[in-house]
Amino acid sequence: MFAFTVRRVAQAVLVMLIISLIGFSIKHNFGDPVRELVGERVTPQERQQIRDQLGLNDPFMVQYGRFLKSAVHGDLGRSFFFKKPVTEVILAKAPATLELVFCASLIVILLSVPLGIYSAIHPRRLLSRLIMGVSIVGVSMPVFLTAILLIYIFSVELGWLPSFGRGETVQLFGFWDSGLLTRDGLRHLLMPSVALSSIMLPLFIRLIRSEMMEVLETEYVKFAWAKGLRPRRVWYVHAFKNTLLPVITVGGVQLGIMVAFTILTETVFQWQGMGSMFIESVERADTALMVSYIVVVGFIFVVVNTLVDLIYGLVNPTVRIAGRK
C-alpha cells in the first residue's frame, strides 16, 4: 500500500512535469499576452520591450527552467491579468468549481441510481424507455443552450431563481468561500448544477442499467432467487452491490472530467470558478495562469484515478493493486 502511494505520487509529479513542458512549448499558439495588456496604439517596438522585460523573448528552455526553479518553491508564476501569483488566483477560484461539481455529482448520483436500477429491473416497461429517452435530451443539447434555457425559464419568465453569479458566500477556514451555507448561495447554485449534471446523467443511467442487467443474469443472483429471498433484497443488496464496481471505475473518471466540463457552464452563468477563469486566461493569453490551470487539472485527474483504483481494489479484493504483492 505504501509503495503504491509513493509510486502514484511520483507519477503525479511526472504527469505535472510533462503537462507543464507541453503547455510551455505550445503556449505561443495562444497569442501574445502583451497584446492584451496594452492599448491598440502602443507600437510594436514598445511591445517588444515589454516582452523583453517579462522574459517572453528568452529561449524556450530558459523560460521553462525559470518556471521549474520557482515551481520547486511552490511559485507557479504570476498571472498578468490578475497581477497576483497564480496559485493565489487558482486557490481563490477553486471552491466555486469544486462546489459546483460536488452538487452536480450529487444530482447525478441521486437520480441515476434509482432510475438506472428501475430501468434495469423492468427493461421493457414504458417508464424505463421514457427514462432512457428523456435523459438523452440533456446530453443532446449543448450545455450552454441548456444553461441559457434554464435562465430563460426560471429567471426571466418565472423569476424564481437568480440568473448569474454565486450570490452570498460565507468564508470557511479562512480561505474557502462557500455558497453552500446561505439560502442565497444555494439558490444561485441550483441552475448551474442542474445544467452541468444534465450532460452526465444519461451516461450514468445507461451505465447502471447495463451493468445491473448483466449482474441480474449471473449465477449468484439466480442462486439468491432460488434461496427464496425477497425481490427487494436480491435487487438492492445482491445485485446492486455488484453493479457498483464498474460504475465506480467509469463514473469516477467521468466525475473528474466534469471539472473540465464546468468551463462552459461557468461561462454562461458567470460563475466565478476555475473554468471561466481558464477561458478568460486563454482569451487574454495569460499564459502562466493557463499552464498552471492545466497542471492543476492534471493533478486532479491523477488523484481521482488513484482514488478510483483504490476503491476498486477495496470493493473487489481479487483485483490486486499494482505493488501490493
Place this chain on the structure above:
Amino acid sequence: MINFLRRLRSSDFSYYFFRDPIALVSFAVLLVLVVAAFSAPLIAPHNPYDPTTIDIMDSELPPAWAAEGSRNFLLGTDDMGRGMFSTMLYGMRISIIIGLGAVLLQAMIGIVVGLLSGYIKRLDSILMRIADVQLSFSTYMIAIFIGATFQMVFGVANYEKIAAPLLILIIGLAEWPQYARTVRASVLAERQKEYIEAARVIGLSKVRIMWRHILPNTLSPVLVISTVQVANAIMSEAALSFLGLGMPQNKPSLGSLITSGFEYIFSGSWWITIFPGILLVTLILVINLLGDWVRDYLNPKLYKG
C-alpha cells in the same frame, strides 16, 4: 447477397428487431435522417454553402406559415439569409460525419490503449498517465493548438477544405482516454475469470487472448459509451463553435446552428433556436435508443439465458 438477406431475415437479430416497435421506429427515423442528410444536395431547395444564392436581405424570415414568412423558405431563414431547412440538412451531414468520425477515432485509440494497459501490467501505469495528460489538455486547448499548427502548414486558403477532418482529429484526439479507461476497467475484471485462465493454460498467444476473448466481452460498456459519445462529439463541435473554433462560418454544422440559437434566445426569432434543436435532439435520441437496443441484444444472457 440474397443469401445473406435470407439469413438475416431468419436470424435472431431480425426476429427481436421486428418485435420491438421502439427499435423499429428509431431505426426508421434514423434512416430517414441519414438519407436526408447525405442526399441534401438533391433534396434541399437551396445550397447554403454556395454564397451566390444567399441574399442578406432575406435574413431572419419566419417560417412559411407565419404572417411575414416567405414561401421560398419553409422553416424560415437564419441570420445570414440561408433557408433553415436546407442549412439544417447540410449541417446534419457534417455533424453526422464529425460525430461518427470522431467516435471511431476515439474508440480505435481508446480500445487499443485500454486493452494493452489492462492486460499488460508493465504498460498500465505509463499508458494511464498519458491518458491523464491528454485529458488535462481539454478539447478547447487542443483545438487552438492543432488549428494553429494546421494553418501554418496549409494556409488560410485551404482552411474550409480541411475544417471537417480537422475537427474529427481534434475531438478524436482529445477524448480517447474515456474509452481507454472504460475498456481497461472491463479488461481488469475479465482477466480474472476462469475462461481466460483456461485460454492461457492451453497456450494461446497474448494477442489472441486479448483480441478474441477479452475484447468481445468488454464491448458492452464500450457500446454504452459509444452512443453517448456520438452525441458528445457533436456537442464538442458545437461547444468549439461557441468558443469560435468550430466549423467555418459559411459551412455551419448542426452544432454551430444551435450555437447561433444561443444568441437568439431572447430575440423572438425562435425558429433559429428551435428547429436545429429539435432535429439534433431527435438525431441523438434515435441513435441512443438504437444503441440501447443493440446492447440489450448483444448481451446474450438476457434473452437466451
Place this chain on the structure above:
Amino acid sequence: MKRMIVRLSLVLAVTLVAWGTSVNAATLKLAMDADPVSLDPHVQLSAGMLQYAHMVFDPLVRWSKDGGLEPRLAEKWEQINPTTTRFYLRKGVKFHSGNELSADDVVFTLARLKKSEDYKGLFEYFTEAKAVDSHTVDLITREPYGLVLAMATYIFPLDHKFYSGKDEQNGKMKDVIIKTDYSFANFNESGTGPFKVTGREQGVKTTFVRFGDYWDPNTGNVSEIILTPISEPPTRVAALLSGDVDFIMPVPPTDLERVKKTDGLQLVTMSGSRIITFQLNQKRRPEFANAKVRQAMAYAYNNVGVAKKIMKGFATPAAQNSPRGYQGHNAALQPRYDLARAKELMKEAGYEKGFSCTMIAPNNRYVNDAKIAQAFVTMMSKIKIKVTLKTMPKAQYWDQYDAQVADIQMIGWHSDTEDSANFFEYLNMCPDKETGRGQYNSGNYCNPEVDRLTLAANGETDNAKRSVMLRSIEQILFDDAAFIPLHWQNLSWASKKNMNTEEIINVMNFPYFGDLNIQ
C-alpha cells in the same frame, strides 16, 4: 448532526433577515462585459479603464453629450501663447484620501502619463505641465497643437501625495506603473471622483461607494454601485430582464427589440464613432493593387443591408473613416452599393471571371464581427470573387493580423483623439516601421498625397483649413477605394425605467454614473 442542523438553520435565518432588510433605494447594480483591469487609470488605455476613471477620478474637462467640452476640475482655461494653455483649477476639491487638489497634482499626473506605455503616444506633443500657483497650471506643447483640450479629457489628476513614497509591500515607489504584477497603484486609488472603490474581487465584482466630500453638489443620488462583469451577452440581458441587475452595457443587437418592448426597461442607443473596415492587401494580391477591383468590391458591398439586417439598425453605414461631427467628416460621401456597376468595373479591370482570395476576421472583438465577415463573403461571390474566410478569437487574431496571413483583413478603429487624422495615421498612411505610421495598414495602400495632407493637418491650428484638408483626404480614400468601410458601431445602454439614463451617456461611451438619479 443535530447541532449542525441548528447552526445551519441559524445561518439561514440570519441571512434571510439580512436579505429582507438590505433594500437600498439608491444602490445601482451594474453589469458590463468586463471589469476594470486595475485601479490604476494609467495602466491601460482602453474604453473599460476610461469608464472606470470617470467613476473614481475626474478629468480637467470632459466631453458633453453633444460632443462639446464641459469644465470639471478645470473651471476655465485660456490659450496664453501658441504652445501654452492655462488651466484654472476648481478650489476646495478633495481627494478620497482627504488631500486637497492642487496644481502639483496635475503636474504629477502629466509626468506620469508620459511614463505610461499606453498614454505616452497620446501625450507625445506635450512637453510638461507647469504649476503657476497652487490652483493654476500651464500645459505646454512642443509645437502648436490643435487638440490640447481633447487631450485634457484624458488628464484625471491623481493625488500625488497619496501616490508618493515607497510602498512596503514590494519595496518600489508607489507611483510606479506595472502592468503585470502587484503595484501600489494597481490595488489602491485616491481620486477626486464621485465614487470610492470599497471592495474589489477582480472578475467577480467591484463595489463603489459615493464619496462624501465630492465637490460637485449637482450630481446624482446613487450611493453605491455594484459592478459585475458578465461576459456572455445573453446572460447579461437575462440578468436585466430578470431584475437581478439595474443597468447593462453593451446590449447585443439581437436583443435590442426585446429590451425595448419589456415593461419597466429603457433602451438608449447612440451612433458611435468606431469604424469597422476591411483592408485589401495589395502586396499579397496583385488584383487589389488595381483601383478598379477595389472600387468594384466597394460597390458590391451592401453597407446599408448589413447595418439593417445583421446589425439590426445598430450601426450607421459608412463610406469613410470619420463619423459625423468629426472635422474630416465629408458629407458628400455616401454608401455606394450598386451590383451592376460593380460587375462592370470587374469587367473593365479584366477580372470578369473573378478570382479567389483569403480573409481573416476576429469573432469576439467587434459587434457581430464574424457575421459581418461572412456577409462580405456572400456579397463578393456575386462579383465572382471567391473568398475563403477564417474567423478566430481575438487573442489569436492580432498576431495573424500583424503577420498579414490573409489577403483581406478586418479591423475596427476608434480615434482616441476624437479626430479624423488619427484614423489616417494608423490605418491609411504608408506603413513605415521607423515612424510607426500606418501601423494598422495591412492593406499596404500607400498614397503620398494622403501622407502629405495628414501631416500638414496635424500642424494646422486653424480649424476651418484643417477641416478642408481632412475632408479632402476622405475624398481621396473614397475615390481610390483604399479600403472597404462598413459602418460605425452604435453604442447601447439598457436600464430600468426609474433612472435618467439618457442624460448620463455620451458618444464616447463613458457613462457619467456620478450624475445618475434613481427615483
